[in-house]
Amino acid sequence: METIKLTIDNKEIDVPRGTTIYKAARELGIDIPTLCYMELHDMNIENKPAGCRICVAEVSGRRTLAPTCATKCEPGMVVKTHTPRVLNARRTVMEFILSNHPKDCLVCSKSGTCELQDMAHRLGIKDIPGAEYAAVSTFRMDTSPSIIRNLDKCIMCRRCEMMCNDVQTVGAISAVNRGFMATVAPAFEQNLEHSTCTYCGQCVSVCPTGALTEVNHVPQVLRALVDPTKTVVVQTAPAVRAALGEEFGLAPGTLVTGKMTAALRTLGFDYVFDTDFAADLTIMEEGTELLDRLSKYLKGDKTAKIPILTSCCPGWVNFFEEYFPDLKDVPSTAKSPQQMFGAIAKTYFADKIGVNRKDMVVVSIMPCLAKKYECQRDEFSVDGNPDVDFSISTRELASFIKQANIDIKNLHDEEFDSPLGESTGAGVIFGNTGGVIEAACRTAYELYTGKKLERIEFTELRGMEGVRSATLDFDGLPLNIGIAHGLGNARKLLNDVRSGKSQFHAIEVMACPGGCIGGGGQPLHHGNSEIIKARAAAIYTEDRKKPLRKSHENPFIIKLYDEFLGKPGSEKAHHLLHTHYFDKKKKIMIKK
Amino acid sequence: MSHIKIELRKEDVDFIKGVCSTFNNDPQELINVLHTCQEHFGYLPAEVQEVVSDGLNMPVAKIYGVVTFYSFFTMTPKGKHPISICLGTACYVRGAEKVLDEFKKELAIQVGESTPDNKFSLSTLRCVGACGLAPVVLVGDKTYGRVAPDDVKNILKEYV
Structure with missing residues (x-):
């Protein structure tokens, strides 16, 4: 297999052609943060919609920052994952994601296991500019016999959509609408109960936030x-x-x-x-x-x-x-x-x-x-x-x-x-x-x-x-x-x-x-x-x-x-x- | 698990199935199929999307996702004479919004709605490529250029 030599954060690495920057960095022990990317080895499950834009890095010869989860390595590439420009961009993206996210972390059912919360902590976010202007509760809650959808907490990572469509081929949910109204929902934004949902719960098991949780019967x-x-x-x-x-x-x-x-x-x-x-x-x-x-x-x-x-x-x-x-x-x-x-x-x-x-x-x-x-x-x-x-x-x-x-x-x-x-x-x-x-x-x-x-x-x-x-x-x-x-x-x-x-x-x-x-x-x-x-x-x-x-x-x-x-x-x-x-x-x- | 009641006439179902098979029942042709169906029905109600889902063998959630993504597609029926007001940059700076307000007032409907008799419906679009004629209004296939708010009554009269 053809291999490519590139440099990430001043370290050289050889990777097979087709490898993404994200994975090459992982080989080098560089853990680029991401909210949407997910891979389950051995099961052929990979989600890389390049949607969250947290994993961006500077790539030589490229005007804009590249989402590393979806950008393939090229020979001679020089990648920098923690320049001031990258860190600023990452922080800004995170602040945008948080700006219209509910601020009820203390009582959220995902508190403690939430990847968004962890990321805010990791990126050192101490303040969310503009949060006071953000609309609260755009989407209604949907409760089914098994799963609760609270899409105000959705960050559009689309892992659930990948699980439901690509892995499970159930096709109960899909990304719908655009702009601020964009969300993941069943057809015609009906309740899950009226969709083809099988309640397998794989969407819940990959959701990084409190958007998808189980009905609590305790x-x-x-x-x-x-x-x-x-x-x-x-x-x-x-x-x-x-x-x-x-x-x-x-x-x-x-x-x-x-x-x-x-x-x-x-x-x-x-x-x-x-x-x-x-x-x-x-x-x-x-x-x-x-x-x-x-x-x-x-x-x-x-x-x-x-x-x-x-x-x-x-x-x-x-x-x-x-x-x-x-x-x-x-x-x-x-x-x-x-x-x-x-x-x-x-x-x-x-x-x-x-x-x-x-x-x-x-x-x-x-x-x-x-x-x-x-x-x-x-x-x-x-x-x-x-x-x-x-x-x-x-x-x-x-x-x-x-x-x-x-x-x-x-x-x-x-x-x-x-x-x-x-x-x-x-x-x-x-x-x-x-x-x-x-x-x-x-x-x-x-x-x-x-x-x-x-x-x-x-x-x-x-x-x-x-x-x-x-x-x-x-x-x-x-x-x-x-x-x-x-x-x-x-x-x-x-x-x-x-x-x-x-x-x-x-x-x-x-x-x-x-x-x-x-x-x-x-x-x-x-x-x-x-x-x-x-x-x-x-x-x-x-x-x-x-x-x-x-x-x-x-x-x-x-x-x-x-x-x-x-x-x-x-x-x-x-x-x-x-x-x-x-x-x-x-x-x-x-x-x- | 679904409880939506779907009611279409048999010829409608046959039409949609026919469109799907014209495009080889290929999910990649979804946008073309939706185009053809919207041309035929005037809009894309849930019932039509359900049949398309069957015809192209793809989840109806995905179809709904596409329908709600592109502003061209609509799930509300359009009037017999659909009115579109261009709000592109050129039309906008030459007063398109005032023209739109006049249409709203005359027809007593909002953007995205139809008159109760289903004669007119109102929508906005971005640039029809006739910026020299700004502001531009489309009624069905007919284009009106340099429209002023005072012209609105006369335009509507043509269709009464």
Whole structure:
């Protein structure tokens, strides 16, 4: 590859042709500030609209300052990143951005994790000239079941637009209008709820300011906890334990399972359970469905839909209901672990402890914002009483713990309660891309072949590439598995299914890059993909620590079927643990 | 997830689909498609943008972004005789704003609006390349030069 020699801040460097000045500077250890630029390595995600103009630098032979994130290196270029002219320009741009930005930093939900606040600090902004003339509240607030849009705080970095359109191919939001009225909004500036939004929350996870945040359900949870008539049950998703520690200054990838359990008990939850239990249950149902469809298919039954698609991810479910409603009978009918947990907690477990479902409140801790929407879906409630009452994100839990004066780092590890807290390693790996299908294969292999699985880890299903495939040997039967994370990648696989080209028997989809560990409700990664990889590694560590690593070996799952459900796929299981999907594609109405 | 009710006549839908296919259903041709649709319908209501979104297989949010970016595109219906007053530098310094005020007064509408009978609509633009005739007013395809506020009544009379 051709390399180019250039000089940045008096240091020489050779870079491949096509490299931007910004990246070349990074190689030299020069950290040029920027508000809009973002790159997630390994996931092919890069945002460089050259919109914020904070990253400008002086380039020899150029009259104007160059945005380094979008300017390519040229041979012999001399770049200066901190001349008085550059620093002045950077400060002026920052002052302009701040001039019409709300000044409620103290009470903003992003305070402390806001990149704009950090930048003002870094650039030493002590005064905002003209701020007194700036209009306040140009845009109305938009609240959806999961996400709040407060576009007065938008700085037009357009990371959210890139995530929604280029990565997720959802296309719910776009830059609209111009000048002072320019903002990022759904079509016709409708509410998010009336757009094609899947609530994956990836826009929230990259927003540098308080423009996009999650709906806060902590107050409702707190009210339930202090209500003596309520029995409050909590479930925690696998990805939460691998990221919660980051909010308390622990290194990314630090597992805090035991401390989290202790903190939840301290907060006052009556039963601290684990969504991983329900993940094991999901495998029983989904795995059975896979084998059932597969054996029919192999016998030549044309009505058997192959491939089977996983259905654990509510962002993904929203996506296919909106864009692929013609394929709505292809995904597994198994509910997500969150909803399976709710359904079992408010029937089997409520009966066991003699509590009426109306007096039980089920709270879920999720790495996800779409889960907030999912638990509000009509089909997941009985006579208006939802199976899962409130879903709060990892970030909300962290805030809750801090408010409750709990020093989580110094808590002693505690165990989950029994029986809905008992899980296998298969349930844990649901948090990673490839994890659901790996867990399914661990069980399906043994059920299909009747033999013991010697090599438990299907490492061929792991990794960070957006679309992956592997063929597993099921005792002579080659089973073709497809995996996609990020909805844009899922769309590629779905297009093949629609056109009949797909060779896969089963496909796993997770809406967020990296899977749930990279979910929209997780601690903000600020564009550092190493954080996501560290969380993934933590999940696999947790799996290896478990004495049982196959869902069908979970003794409490076996007991649940013995005592209550019968067998996987039974009528009762179908009633409680399976669901159906809707066609949500926008219809063009024609006047008669 | 959408709840907007879209009502278009079948021939309208066919027209828009036809325009999209003339441009090979290529999202890159969005501006040309919108031009042709606005020429046909007089404006670009949400319903039309929805069908274009279908035809070009691109998010309607993106289309709305383009429609709201370019001042040429409009989402409000124009009158039968759209009136445009040039507010370019030359026209402006020769009194275009007073002419505009007179149109607003006579028609009792603001810029961007149409008269209740939908006969006239009012908009402004920047430079039609006839600065020698400043101030310039366009009514439909017809150009009026050196317009004074006193001429406004007579111009409107031509269309009554």
